[in-house]
Amino acid sequence: MxxxxxxxxxxxxxxxxxxxxxxxxxxxxxxxxxxxxxxxxxxxxxxxxxxxxxxxxxxxxxxxxxxxxxxxxxxxxxxxxxxxxxxxxxxxxxxxxxxxxxxxxxxxxxxxxxxxxxxxxxxxxxxxxxxxxxxxxxxxxxxxxxxxxxxxxxxxxxxxxxxxxxxxxxxxxxxxxxxxxxxxxxxxxxxxxxxxxHRNYAAALISYVIKFDDSYKALGLDGFVPPAHLMAFLPSYHAMGLFGTMFALHNGTTQITMKKFDLESLLRHLQDYNISSLGAVPSVVLAMAESPILDNYDLSSLMMIATGGAPLSLKVVERLQKRLPHVQLFQGYGMTEMSIASHISALGCPDGSVGQLLPNTEMKVISKTGKLCGPREQGELWVRGPQVMKGYWRRPELSKDLFDSEGFMRTGDIVYYDDDGYTFICDRAKELIKVNGKQVSPTELEDVLMAHPEITDCCVVGLPHDKYGEVPLAFIVAKSINEENIHAYIKERLAPYKRLRGGIQFLDTIPRTPSGKTMKRALKDDYLKKVKQTHKSRL
Structure with a gap:
Protein backbone atom coordinates (compact mmCIF):
# COMPACT_ATOMS: atom_id res chain seq x y z
CA MET A 1 0.00 0.00 0.00
CA HIS A 198 12.99 26.69 -5.39
CA ARG A 199 9.76 24.73 -4.97
CA ASN A 200 11.62 21.77 -3.44
CA TYR A 201 13.31 23.88 -0.78
CA ALA A 202 10.32 26.09 0.03
CA ALA A 203 8.11 22.99 0.36
CA ALA A 204 10.62 21.44 2.78
CA LEU A 205 10.57 24.58 4.91
CA ILE A 206 6.75 24.68 5.02
CA SER A 207 6.56 20.98 5.91
CA TYR A 208 8.92 21.50 8.87
CA VAL A 209 6.89 24.45 10.14
CA ILE A 210 3.68 22.36 10.03
CA LYS A 211 5.34 19.29 11.58
CA PHE A 212 6.91 21.25 14.44
CA ASP A 213 3.62 23.06 15.08
CA ASP A 214 1.80 19.72 15.27
CA SER A 215 4.45 18.26 17.60
CA TYR A 216 4.21 21.20 20.02
CA LYS A 217 0.41 21.02 20.05
CA ALA A 218 0.74 17.36 21.04
CA LEU A 219 2.59 18.61 24.13
CA GLY A 220 -0.39 20.77 25.07
CA LEU A 221 1.08 24.03 23.75
CA ASP A 222 -0.60 26.43 21.32
CA GLY A 223 1.96 25.65 18.63
CA PHE A 224 5.66 25.77 17.76
CA VAL A 225 7.68 28.11 19.97
CA PRO A 226 11.08 28.80 18.33
CA PRO A 227 14.04 28.75 20.73
CA ALA A 228 15.76 32.05 21.53
CA HIS A 229 19.22 30.66 20.71
CA LEU A 230 20.63 27.73 18.73
CA MET A 231 24.11 26.33 18.15
CA ALA A 232 24.96 26.38 14.43
CA PHE A 233 27.86 23.93 14.38
CA LEU A 234 26.79 21.38 11.75
CA PRO A 235 28.66 22.33 8.55
CA SER A 236 26.58 24.70 6.43
CA TYR A 237 27.79 22.95 3.27
CA HIS A 238 25.96 19.83 4.48
CA ALA A 239 22.22 19.42 3.83
CA MET A 240 21.40 19.28 7.56
CA GLY A 241 23.52 22.30 8.43
CA LEU A 242 22.26 24.49 5.59
CA PHE A 243 18.57 23.71 6.05
CA GLY A 244 18.93 24.00 9.82
CA THR A 245 20.39 27.49 9.66
CA MET A 246 17.75 28.66 7.16
CA PHE A 247 14.94 27.20 9.29
CA ALA A 248 16.28 28.96 12.39
CA LEU A 249 16.69 32.25 10.51
CA HIS A 250 13.10 31.94 9.29
CA ASN A 251 11.99 31.46 12.92
CA GLY A 252 13.87 34.49 14.27
CA THR A 253 16.27 32.43 16.39
CA THR A 254 19.69 33.86 17.23
CA GLN A 255 22.36 31.43 16.04
CA ILE A 256 25.78 30.95 17.60
CA THR A 257 28.14 29.79 14.86
CA MET A 258 31.03 27.39 15.31
CA LYS A 259 33.59 27.02 12.53
CA LYS A 260 34.67 23.64 13.82
CA PHE A 261 33.06 21.35 16.35
CA ASP A 262 34.47 21.60 19.86
CA LEU A 263 32.61 19.70 22.59
CA GLU A 264 33.66 21.92 25.48
CA SER A 265 32.66 25.09 23.62
CA LEU A 266 29.34 23.50 22.66
CA LEU A 267 28.53 22.48 26.24
CA ARG A 268 29.54 25.89 27.61
CA HIS A 269 27.24 27.72 25.19
CA LEU A 270 24.37 25.29 25.81
CA GLN A 271 24.68 26.15 29.50
CA ASP A 272 25.32 29.91 29.25
CA TYR A 273 22.48 30.61 26.81
CA ASN A 274 19.98 28.13 28.32
CA ILE A 275 19.58 26.44 24.95
CA SER A 276 16.61 24.08 24.82
CA SER A 277 17.18 22.13 21.59
CA LEU A 278 20.11 20.83 19.61
CA GLY A 279 20.51 19.42 16.10
CA ALA A 280 23.37 16.93 15.90
CA VAL A 281 24.88 13.96 14.10
CA PRO A 282 25.35 10.64 15.98
CA SER A 283 29.08 11.22 16.60
CA VAL A 284 28.26 14.37 18.60
CA VAL A 285 25.67 12.48 20.65
CA LEU A 286 28.27 9.78 21.30
CA ALA A 287 30.85 12.39 22.35
CA MET A 288 28.36 13.89 24.81
CA ALA A 289 27.42 10.45 26.15
CA GLU A 290 31.02 9.41 26.81
CA SER A 291 32.87 12.60 27.74
CA PRO A 292 33.68 13.16 31.43
CA ILE A 293 33.40 16.94 30.92
CA LEU A 294 29.63 16.65 30.42
CA ASP A 295 29.23 16.67 34.21
CA ASN A 296 30.95 20.07 34.44
CA TYR A 297 28.02 21.87 32.80
CA ASP A 298 24.42 22.57 33.76
CA LEU A 299 22.33 21.37 30.82
CA SER A 300 18.99 21.47 32.62
CA SER A 301 17.60 23.78 29.90
CA LEU A 302 18.31 21.24 27.15
CA MET A 303 15.09 19.38 26.41
CA MET A 304 15.60 17.82 22.99
CA ILE A 305 18.32 16.55 20.62
CA ALA A 306 17.37 15.83 17.01
CA THR A 307 19.76 13.65 15.02
CA GLY A 308 20.15 12.70 11.40
CA GLY A 309 22.76 11.95 8.76
CA ALA A 310 23.27 8.38 10.00
CA PRO A 311 21.49 5.87 12.26
CA LEU A 312 21.79 6.42 16.01
CA SER A 313 22.28 3.16 17.87
CA LEU A 314 20.05 2.34 20.83
CA LYS A 315 23.20 1.75 22.89
CA VAL A 316 24.28 5.38 22.40
CA VAL A 317 20.75 6.60 23.17
CA GLU A 318 20.75 4.63 26.43
CA ARG A 319 24.20 5.97 27.40
CA LEU A 320 23.16 9.60 26.96
CA GLN A 321 19.79 9.17 28.65
CA LYS A 322 21.52 7.76 31.73
CA ARG A 323 23.51 10.99 31.97
CA LEU A 324 20.81 13.40 30.74
CA PRO A 325 17.52 11.66 31.64
CA HIS A 326 15.46 14.81 31.01
CA VAL A 327 16.55 15.06 27.34
CA GLN A 328 14.42 13.55 24.56
CA LEU A 329 16.30 12.14 21.55
CA PHE A 330 14.62 12.20 18.15
CA GLN A 331 15.81 10.74 14.87
CA GLY A 332 14.90 11.63 11.32
CA TYR A 333 15.45 10.14 7.91
CA GLY A 334 16.52 11.99 4.83
CA MET A 335 19.12 12.59 2.18
CA THR A 336 20.39 15.41 0.00
CA GLU A 337 18.05 14.22 -2.75
CA MET A 338 15.07 15.06 -0.48
CA SER A 339 16.19 18.64 0.26
CA ILE A 340 16.48 17.54 3.88
CA ALA A 341 14.14 14.70 4.92
CA SER A 342 11.04 12.59 4.41
CA HIS A 343 10.55 11.51 8.05
CA ILE A 344 11.11 13.10 11.45
CA SER A 345 10.15 11.75 14.86
CA ALA A 346 8.36 13.42 17.75
CA LEU A 347 7.18 12.65 21.28
CA GLY A 348 5.59 9.19 21.43
CA CYS A 349 7.71 7.80 18.61
CA PRO A 350 8.69 4.14 19.22
CA ASP A 351 12.34 3.41 20.07
CA GLY A 352 14.46 2.89 16.97
CA SER A 353 12.02 4.59 14.60
CA VAL A 354 12.89 7.55 12.38
CA GLY A 355 9.34 8.82 12.81
CA GLN A 356 6.46 9.47 10.47
CA LEU A 357 6.24 11.14 7.08
CA LEU A 358 6.52 14.91 6.74
CA PRO A 359 3.43 16.75 5.44
CA ASN A 360 2.54 16.15 1.77
CA THR A 361 4.98 13.22 1.62
CA GLU A 362 4.16 9.65 0.55
CA MET A 363 6.08 6.39 0.62
CA LYS A 364 5.82 2.81 -0.51
CA VAL A 365 7.89 -0.20 0.46
CA ILE A 366 8.72 -2.68 -2.31
CA SER A 367 9.83 -6.29 -1.69
CA LYS A 368 12.62 -8.05 -3.60
CA THR A 369 9.98 -9.60 -5.82
CA GLY A 370 8.46 -6.21 -6.65
CA LYS A 371 5.44 -6.64 -4.36
CA LEU A 372 3.97 -3.66 -2.50
CA CYS A 373 4.61 -4.34 1.20
CA GLY A 374 2.19 -3.81 4.04
CA PRO A 375 2.90 -3.02 7.72
CA ARG A 376 5.85 -4.90 9.29
CA GLU A 377 7.00 -6.28 5.91
CA GLN A 378 10.57 -5.40 4.94
CA GLY A 379 11.39 -3.92 1.56
CA GLU A 380 13.05 -1.01 -0.19
CA LEU A 381 11.76 2.48 0.59
CA TRP A 382 10.48 4.70 -2.25
CA VAL A 383 9.47 8.31 -1.51
CA ARG A 384 7.36 10.92 -3.30
CA GLY A 385 6.91 14.52 -2.18
CA PRO A 386 7.35 18.17 -3.18
CA GLN A 387 10.75 18.28 -1.47
CA VAL A 388 12.21 15.48 -3.64
CA MET A 389 14.83 16.63 -6.15
CA LYS A 390 14.31 17.21 -9.86
CA GLY A 391 17.17 14.85 -10.74
CA TYR A 392 20.95 14.66 -11.10
CA TRP A 393 22.83 17.45 -12.85
CA ARG A 394 23.75 16.54 -16.45
CA ARG A 395 22.93 12.86 -15.83
CA PRO A 396 19.46 12.32 -17.35
CA GLU A 397 19.72 8.53 -17.64
CA LEU A 398 20.77 8.11 -14.03
CA SER A 399 17.93 10.40 -12.95
CA LYS A 400 15.44 8.45 -15.04
CA ASP A 401 16.48 5.16 -13.43
CA LEU A 402 15.98 6.60 -9.94
CA PHE A 403 12.26 7.40 -10.37
CA ASP A 404 9.40 5.06 -11.22
CA SER A 405 6.43 5.86 -13.45
CA GLU A 406 4.45 7.21 -10.46
CA GLY A 407 7.15 9.72 -9.50
CA PHE A 408 8.45 7.81 -6.46
CA MET A 409 12.21 8.05 -5.86
CA ARG A 410 14.18 4.97 -4.91
CA THR A 411 16.18 5.41 -1.70
CA GLY A 412 18.14 2.15 -1.61
CA ASP A 413 17.29 1.69 2.07
CA ILE A 414 15.53 -1.37 3.50
CA VAL A 415 12.74 -0.46 5.93
CA TYR A 416 9.43 -1.51 7.43
CA TYR A 417 6.62 0.53 8.96
CA ASP A 418 4.01 -0.19 11.61
CA ASP A 419 0.24 0.38 11.60
CA ASP A 420 0.71 4.04 12.57
CA GLY A 421 3.20 4.74 9.80
CA TYR A 422 6.26 4.85 12.07
CA THR A 423 9.19 3.78 9.92
CA PHE A 424 12.20 1.69 10.93
CA ILE A 425 15.45 1.48 8.94
CA CYS A 426 16.78 -2.07 8.71
CA ASP A 427 19.64 -1.93 6.22
CA ARG A 428 20.98 -0.09 3.22
CA ALA A 429 20.62 -1.76 -0.15
CA LYS A 430 23.07 0.70 -1.61
CA GLU A 431 26.66 0.66 -0.44
CA LEU A 432 27.20 4.24 0.71
CA ILE A 433 29.42 4.52 3.77
CA LYS A 434 28.19 7.08 6.32
CA VAL A 435 31.24 8.52 8.13
CA ASN A 436 30.20 10.94 10.86
CA GLY A 437 27.00 11.64 8.92
CA LYS A 438 28.89 12.37 5.69
CA GLN A 439 28.43 10.20 2.62
CA VAL A 440 31.44 8.34 1.26
CA SER A 441 31.12 6.54 -2.05
CA PRO A 442 33.04 3.25 -2.19
CA THR A 443 33.26 3.68 -5.96
CA GLU A 444 34.88 7.10 -5.65
CA LEU A 445 37.52 5.64 -3.32
CA GLU A 446 38.01 2.67 -5.64
CA ASP A 447 38.45 4.96 -8.66
CA VAL A 448 41.12 6.97 -6.84
CA LEU A 449 42.92 3.80 -5.69
CA MET A 450 42.81 2.26 -9.17
CA ALA A 451 44.46 5.38 -10.59
CA HIS A 452 47.63 4.42 -8.68
CA PRO A 453 50.03 2.56 -11.03
CA GLU A 454 50.98 -0.01 -8.37
CA ILE A 455 47.38 -1.05 -7.57
CA THR A 456 45.87 -3.64 -9.89
CA ASP A 457 42.53 -4.30 -8.18
CA CYS A 458 40.60 -3.18 -5.13
CA CYS A 459 37.25 -2.87 -3.42
CA VAL A 460 36.06 -0.71 -0.51
CA VAL A 461 33.47 -1.56 2.15
CA GLY A 462 32.15 0.17 5.25
CA LEU A 463 32.84 -1.13 8.74
CA PRO A 464 30.80 -0.29 11.85
CA HIS A 465 32.60 2.14 14.17
CA ASP A 466 31.59 3.41 17.62
CA LYS A 467 32.79 6.99 17.07
CA TYR A 468 32.24 7.61 13.34
CA GLY A 469 29.28 5.32 12.66
CA GLU A 470 31.11 3.69 9.77
CA VAL A 471 34.62 3.85 8.30
CA PRO A 472 36.01 2.69 4.93
CA LEU A 473 38.13 -0.47 4.68
CA ALA A 474 40.01 -1.22 1.45
CA PHE A 475 40.88 -4.67 0.08
CA ILE A 476 43.77 -4.17 -2.33
CA VAL A 477 45.73 -6.22 -4.86
CA ALA A 478 49.05 -4.45 -5.46
CA LYS A 479 52.43 -4.95 -7.08
CA SER A 480 54.83 -3.31 -4.66
CA ILE A 481 53.35 -0.67 -2.40
CA ASN A 482 52.90 -0.58 1.35
CA GLU A 483 50.05 0.57 3.57
CA GLU A 484 51.80 3.82 4.53
CA ASN A 485 52.21 4.86 0.88
CA ILE A 486 48.53 4.18 0.15
CA HIS A 487 47.38 6.27 3.12
CA ALA A 488 49.64 9.13 1.98
CA TYR A 489 48.28 8.82 -1.57
CA ILE A 490 44.65 9.03 -0.36
CA LYS A 491 45.48 11.92 1.99
CA GLU A 492 46.68 14.03 -0.97
CA ARG A 493 43.53 13.46 -2.99
CA LEU A 494 40.53 13.13 -0.71
CA ALA A 495 38.96 14.85 2.30
CA PRO A 496 39.88 13.51 5.77
CA TYR A 497 36.51 11.79 6.30
CA LYS A 498 37.10 9.69 3.16
CA ARG A 499 40.38 8.25 4.43
CA LEU A 500 40.75 4.53 5.07
CA ARG A 501 40.21 4.61 8.83
CA GLY A 502 39.02 1.00 8.65
CA GLY A 503 42.44 -0.02 7.38
CA ILE A 504 43.88 -1.80 4.35
CA GLN A 505 43.88 -5.54 3.66
CA PHE A 506 46.18 -6.88 0.94
CA LEU A 507 44.86 -9.81 -1.10
CA ASP A 508 46.15 -11.91 -3.99
CA THR A 509 42.82 -11.54 -5.81
CA ILE A 510 39.47 -9.81 -5.30
CA PRO A 511 36.71 -12.48 -5.36
CA ARG A 512 33.95 -11.92 -7.92
CA THR A 513 30.72 -13.59 -8.98
CA PRO A 514 30.48 -15.29 -12.41
CA SER A 515 28.95 -12.07 -13.76
CA GLY A 516 31.97 -10.08 -12.55
CA LYS A 517 30.44 -8.40 -9.50
CA THR A 518 32.77 -7.90 -6.55
CA MET A 519 31.77 -10.09 -3.60
CA LYS A 520 31.86 -7.23 -1.12
CA ARG A 521 29.44 -8.75 1.36
CA ALA A 522 31.49 -11.95 1.63
CA LEU A 523 34.75 -10.01 2.02
CA LYS A 524 33.28 -7.82 4.73
CA ASP A 525 31.69 -10.73 6.61
CA ASP A 526 34.93 -12.77 6.50
CA TYR A 527 36.92 -9.80 7.78
CA LEU A 528 34.51 -9.11 10.67
CA LYS A 529 34.50 -12.80 11.58
CA LYS A 530 38.32 -12.83 11.77
CA VAL A 531 38.34 -9.67 13.90
CA LYS A 532 35.81 -11.24 16.27
CA GLN A 533 37.83 -14.47 16.54
CA THR A 534 41.05 -12.52 17.18
CA HIS A 535 39.32 -10.54 19.92
CA LYS A 536 38.03 -13.74 21.56
CA SER A 537 41.47 -15.37 21.49
CA ARG A 538 42.92 -12.38 23.37
CA LEU A 539 40.40 -12.65 26.21
Missing part, protein backbone atom coordinates in the same frame (compact mmCIF):
# COMPACT_ATOMS: atom_id res chain seq x y z
CA UNK A 2 1.01 3.62 -0.50
CA UNK A 3 1.41 5.37 2.87
CA UNK A 4 0.52 9.06 3.04
CA UNK A 5 1.37 11.65 5.65
CA UNK A 6 -1.46 12.47 8.02
CA UNK A 7 -0.46 16.14 7.87
CA UNK A 8 -1.19 18.50 5.01
CA UNK A 9 0.65 21.69 4.13
CA UNK A 10 -0.04 24.48 1.68
CA UNK A 11 2.02 24.51 -1.50
CA UNK A 12 4.72 27.22 -1.60
CA UNK A 13 3.81 30.46 -3.35
CA UNK A 14 7.18 32.19 -3.07
CA UNK A 15 10.86 31.16 -2.84
CA UNK A 16 12.49 30.71 0.55
CA UNK A 17 14.77 33.76 0.27
CA UNK A 18 11.82 36.11 -0.26
CA UNK A 19 10.11 34.70 2.83
CA UNK A 20 13.25 34.94 4.97
CA UNK A 21 14.21 38.48 3.87
CA UNK A 22 10.68 39.71 4.63
CA UNK A 23 10.70 38.04 8.05
CA UNK A 24 14.12 39.58 8.81
CA UNK A 25 12.45 43.01 8.56
CA UNK A 26 9.68 41.85 10.89
CA UNK A 27 12.19 40.59 13.48
CA UNK A 28 14.08 43.90 13.18
CA UNK A 29 10.86 45.85 13.81
CA UNK A 30 10.24 43.79 16.97
CA UNK A 31 13.80 44.21 18.27
CA UNK A 32 16.28 46.31 16.21
CA UNK A 33 19.26 45.16 18.30
CA UNK A 34 18.55 41.43 18.20
CA UNK A 35 21.37 39.43 16.61
CA UNK A 36 20.70 36.90 13.88
CA UNK A 37 24.19 35.41 14.21
CA UNK A 38 27.28 35.74 16.34
CA UNK A 39 30.43 33.67 16.65
CA UNK A 40 31.09 31.24 19.50
CA UNK A 41 34.61 32.68 19.70
CA UNK A 42 33.71 36.37 19.73
CA UNK A 43 30.12 37.45 20.36
CA UNK A 44 30.95 40.98 19.19
CA UNK A 45 31.32 39.56 15.66
CA UNK A 46 27.60 39.44 15.02
CA UNK A 47 24.95 40.80 12.68
CA UNK A 48 21.33 41.80 13.16
CA UNK A 49 18.40 40.48 11.14
CA UNK A 50 18.25 43.76 9.21
CA UNK A 51 21.94 43.51 8.35
CA UNK A 52 21.35 40.00 7.00
CA UNK A 53 18.65 41.40 4.71
CA UNK A 54 20.60 44.50 3.63
CA UNK A 55 23.87 42.64 3.02
CA UNK A 56 22.07 39.94 1.02
CA UNK A 57 20.41 42.46 -1.30
CA UNK A 58 23.68 44.40 -1.71
CA UNK A 59 25.46 41.21 -2.72
CA UNK A 60 22.62 40.30 -5.10
CA UNK A 61 22.93 43.73 -6.71
CA UNK A 62 26.66 43.23 -7.19
CA UNK A 63 26.08 39.86 -8.87
CA UNK A 64 23.58 41.38 -11.31
CA UNK A 65 25.70 44.46 -12.06
CA UNK A 66 28.74 42.27 -12.74
CA UNK A 67 27.02 40.22 -15.41
CA UNK A 68 25.94 37.11 -13.53
CA UNK A 69 22.60 35.84 -14.76
CA UNK A 70 19.77 33.65 -13.54
CA UNK A 71 20.84 30.01 -13.59
CA UNK A 72 24.57 30.69 -13.22
CA UNK A 73 26.19 28.43 -10.60
CA UNK A 74 28.04 29.83 -7.57
CA UNK A 75 30.38 27.46 -5.74
CA UNK A 76 30.39 28.27 -2.02
CA UNK A 77 33.24 26.96 0.14
CA UNK A 78 33.27 28.51 3.58
CA UNK A 79 33.15 27.65 7.28
CA UNK A 80 30.02 28.37 9.31
CA UNK A 81 29.39 32.10 9.61
CA UNK A 82 26.80 34.72 8.73
CA UNK A 83 28.80 35.33 5.52
CA UNK A 84 27.76 31.86 4.30
CA UNK A 85 24.08 32.67 4.84
CA UNK A 86 24.33 36.11 3.20
CA UNK A 87 26.03 34.51 0.20
CA UNK A 88 23.14 32.06 -0.20
CA UNK A 89 20.42 34.68 0.21
CA UNK A 90 22.28 37.12 -2.05
CA UNK A 91 22.88 34.50 -4.73
CA UNK A 92 19.25 33.34 -4.67
CA UNK A 93 18.05 36.95 -4.84
CA UNK A 94 20.13 37.33 -8.02
CA UNK A 95 18.72 34.10 -9.48
CA UNK A 96 21.97 32.18 -9.02
CA UNK A 97 22.26 28.51 -8.05
CA UNK A 98 24.40 27.75 -4.98
CA UNK A 99 26.66 24.70 -5.05
CA UNK A 100 28.05 24.18 -1.52
CA UNK A 101 31.48 22.51 -1.32
CA UNK A 102 33.05 20.94 1.75
CA UNK A 103 35.80 22.92 3.46
CA UNK A 104 37.51 19.55 3.94
CA UNK A 105 37.81 18.96 0.21
CA UNK A 106 41.22 18.67 -1.37
CA UNK A 107 42.24 20.65 -4.44
CA UNK A 108 41.43 17.54 -6.50
CA UNK A 109 37.85 17.31 -5.16
CA UNK A 110 37.21 21.04 -5.48
CA UNK A 111 38.39 21.03 -9.08
CA UNK A 112 36.02 18.18 -9.89
CA UNK A 113 33.00 20.02 -8.43
CA UNK A 114 34.00 23.30 -10.09
CA UNK A 115 34.27 21.69 -13.50
CA UNK A 116 31.22 19.45 -13.21
CA UNK A 117 28.96 22.22 -11.88
CA UNK A 118 30.25 24.74 -14.48
CA UNK A 119 30.43 27.31 -11.67
CA UNK A 120 31.09 30.86 -12.87
CA UNK A 121 31.88 32.37 -9.49
CA UNK A 122 33.36 31.13 -6.20
CA UNK A 123 32.80 32.62 -2.75
CA UNK A 124 35.26 31.57 -0.05
CA UNK A 125 37.28 32.86 2.89
CA UNK A 126 40.93 33.69 3.40
CA UNK A 127 41.96 30.45 5.10
CA UNK A 128 40.72 28.47 2.06
CA UNK A 129 41.75 30.89 -0.69
CA UNK A 130 45.07 29.24 -1.61
CA UNK A 131 43.43 25.84 -2.08
CA UNK A 132 40.53 27.38 -4.01
CA UNK A 133 42.84 29.35 -6.31
CA UNK A 134 44.84 26.22 -7.18
CA UNK A 135 41.64 24.28 -7.87
CA UNK A 136 40.17 27.02 -10.06
CA UNK A 137 40.96 25.43 -13.42
CA UNK A 138 37.95 27.09 -15.07
CA UNK A 139 38.96 30.67 -14.31
CA UNK A 140 35.82 31.38 -12.26
CA UNK A 141 35.69 34.77 -10.52
CA UNK A 142 36.53 34.61 -6.80
CA UNK A 143 35.02 36.61 -3.94
CA UNK A 144 36.78 36.28 -0.59
CA UNK A 145 35.88 37.20 2.98
CA UNK A 146 39.13 38.84 4.03
CA UNK A 147 40.73 42.11 5.00
CA UNK A 148 43.64 41.62 2.61
CA UNK A 149 43.01 39.80 -0.65
CA UNK A 150 44.97 40.62 -3.76
CA UNK A 151 43.77 37.71 -5.89
CA UNK A 152 40.04 38.05 -5.19
CA UNK A 153 37.34 40.69 -4.80
CA UNK A 154 36.57 41.66 -1.22
CA UNK A 155 33.26 40.34 0.11
CA UNK A 156 32.91 42.78 3.01
CA UNK A 157 33.53 45.81 0.83
CA UNK A 158 30.70 44.69 -1.47
CA UNK A 159 28.05 43.92 1.16
CA UNK A 160 28.67 47.14 3.11
CA UNK A 161 29.10 49.61 0.21
CA UNK A 162 27.21 48.24 -2.81
CA UNK A 163 24.00 50.15 -3.47
CA UNK A 164 20.91 47.98 -3.76
CA UNK A 165 19.63 47.68 -7.31
CA UNK A 166 15.97 47.77 -8.31
CA UNK A 167 16.75 44.67 -10.42
CA UNK A 168 16.79 42.47 -7.31
CA UNK A 169 15.32 40.20 -6.22
CA UNK A 170 15.38 38.58 -9.66
CA UNK A 171 12.06 36.74 -10.32
CA UNK A 172 12.35 32.94 -10.33
CA UNK A 173 10.01 30.14 -11.35
CA UNK A 174 9.40 27.91 -8.34
CA UNK A 175 9.01 24.67 -10.29
CA UNK A 176 11.80 25.00 -12.85
CA UNK A 177 14.55 27.27 -11.51
CA UNK A 178 17.22 25.71 -9.30
CA UNK A 179 18.14 26.96 -5.85
CA UNK A 180 20.83 24.41 -4.93
CA UNK A 181 23.25 22.10 -6.67
CA UNK A 182 24.54 20.04 -3.76
CA UNK A 183 26.88 17.15 -4.48
CA UNK A 184 25.96 13.71 -3.20
CA UNK A 185 28.12 10.60 -3.23
CA UNK A 186 26.46 7.76 -5.12
CA UNK A 187 27.37 4.09 -5.26
CA UNK A 188 28.40 4.46 -8.90
CA UNK A 189 31.18 6.80 -9.95
CA UNK A 190 32.04 10.26 -8.70
CA UNK A 191 29.73 12.58 -6.69
CA UNK A 192 26.70 13.89 -8.57
CA UNK A 193 25.01 17.28 -8.46
CA UNK A 194 21.56 17.09 -6.86
CA UNK A 195 19.20 19.56 -8.57
CA UNK A 196 16.88 21.15 -6.03
CA UNK A 197 14.32 23.66 -7.26
Missing amino acids: IVKSKLKAAQPHEPIHITILRRCLQFHADDPEKKAYFSSIDNSDGVTFKQIRDYSLSLASWFVENGFRKGDVLLLCMYNSWHFVVTCLGAWSAGLVVSPASTLFTEYELRYQLEDSTAKIIVTEESLLEKITKANSTGAKILCVSEKTASADDFMNIVTKQRTSTAVPVPVKLENDLILLSYSSGTTGAPKGVMLS
